[in-house]
Amino acid sequence: xxxxxxxxxxxxxxxxxADQQLCSTYFEPVHFPKNRVIEExxxxxxxxxxxxxxxxxxxHYNEQGDELTTHINCPPGFITSYTHFxxxxxSNEYVECITNCxxxxxxxxxxxxxxxxxxxxxxxxxxxxxxxxxxxENRSKELASLSAEQRxxxxxxxxxxxxxxxxxxxxxxxxxxxxxxLSRIRRKNN
Amino acid sequence: xxxxxxxxxxxxxxxxxADQQLCSTYFEPVHFPKNRVIEExxxxxxxxxxxxxxxxxxxHYNEQGDELTTHINCPPGFITSYTHFxxxxxSNEYVECITNCxxxxxxxxxxxxxxxxxxxxxxxxxxxxxxxxxxxENRSKELASLSAEQRxxxxxxxxxxxxxxxxxxxxxxxxxxxxxxLSRIRRKNN
DNA sequence: TTGTGCTGTTCATTAAAATCAAAAACATGA
DNA sequence: TCATGTTTTTGATTTTAATGAACAGCACAA
Numbered sequence: 023x024x025x026x027x028x029x030x031x032x033x034x035x036x037x038x039x040a041d042q043q044l045c046s047t048y049f050e051p052v053h054f055p056k057n058r059v060i061e062e063x064x065x066x067x068x069x070x071x072x073x074x075x076x077x078x079x080x081x082h083y084n085e086q087g088d089e090l091t092t093h094i095n096c097p098p099g100f101i102t103s104y105t106h107f108x109x110x111x112x113s114n115e116y117v118e119c120i121t122n123c124x125x126x127x128x129x130x131x132x133x134x135x136x137x138x139x140x141x142x143x144x145x146x147x148x149x150x151x152x153x154x155x156x157x158x159e160n161r162s163k164e165l166a167s168l169s170a171e172q173r174x175x176x177x178x179x180x181x182x183x184x185x186x187x188x189x190x191x192x193x194x195x196x197x198x199x200x201x202x203x204l205s206r207i208r209r210k211n212n
Numbered sequence: 213x214x215x216x217x218x219x220x221x222x223x224x225x226x227x228x229x230a231d232q233q234l235c236s237t238y239f240e241p242v243h244f245p246k247n248r249v250i251e252e253x254x255x256x257x258x259x260x261x262x263x264x265x266x267x268x269x270x271x272h273y274n275e276q277g278d279e280l281t282t283h284i285n286c287p288p289g290f291i292t293s294y295t296h297f298x299x300x301x302x303s304n305e306y307v308e309c310i311t312n313c314x315x316x317x318x319x320x321x322x323x324x325x326x327x328x329x330x331x332x333x334x335x336x337x338x339x340x341x342x343x344x345x346x347x348x349e350n351r352s353k354e355l356a357s358l359s360a361e362q363r364x365x366x367x368x369x370x371x372x373x374x375x376x377x378x379x380x381x382x383x384x385x386x387x388x389x390x391x392x393x394l395s396r397i398r399r400k401n402n
Numbered sequence: 403t404t405g406t407g408c409t410g411t412t413c414a415t416t417a418a419a420a421t422c423a424a425a426a427a428c429a430t431g432a
Numbered sequence: 433t434c435a436t437g438t439t440t441t442t443g444a445t446t447t448t449a450a451t452g453a454a455c456a457g458c459a460c461a462a
Contacts, residue, residue: 391411
């Protein structure tokens, strides 16, 4: 499983043999069944997870008690409640495995050690941070300026695998619409 | 003008006398008139700007040629097309002064020197990054789950000064609605 | 001052999405 | 397998926001 991560990092940053060894030392393989919540709201997120296989999401409840899915991810990608994981503060979000998942997890002190022992990992973590900003800016832009149907079509174009594997109610919430609307949009687009 | 920035940073990170001196060395005061575009789309953003006074925005044009405002900021805050500024890549966004503005600008090499000469500034820049992530996540969440009217009310609650100083067409675009809709919402809320 | 352009408002209408209710399809475990 | 609960779809209706057109208010310059 570590090879999956090493291959993915290497596509963006050069890793020495020693770096690869560090990676195997600090990332721990775990797997979880479908529907398992692995980080709870109200607590400090324990781990950053790299997704080797499976689909995951972040969600929380709003004041009216509605469940809102804010993030959906799949390999090769990381997932956690970033800000709270980094700062060691309590998150109000749940991290859940949508399907069975194979993951590589690392806790905050592990990540700190990894970055202090290898500048490649420091560079990589900054890169991941930046990509997270870019991702969220793009998401805001789409939500602010595109219709529900255009947002669906963009997701279909960019992440078709999500449409096949993730329950539609989660996707609807993530796209900022109701499940009924997503269902109607899908009927039109067939 | 440097005191404005130093006071603002000091509220979050402890700065030594030497740090304060560095700050004054690397940030250069500039002022621009209302409506001046200070970074152009199609180019690498030259500077990161700290806003001492005035209101600024980021905007771009979509495929249909509509102007979309993606960010509005005021003191004490930074503005630039972050990812492109950091990576030295071409941005598709314009940075514009909405009102007359007093700013402190720093270029990429200045920021790098500042961070390499003082770990306080390194800590601070990570903090600003994180706040940018939090801000963007929250913006996505609001756009995905709140009605146009609720988004307006949140802006009114959190940034009332923007409503007073920024043309409503920009605010409407930023809130993901049409100017006519914003106008109607404002009538209802008076 | 008058005209011109720009910003914001209003109105009537249309289109998009939410809501409410029910049925159909699917998954899961006894 | 059947029974149960959950997810998705469908239909009728209401609500919300966009559209297109016109007008009012204001700023600025000739």
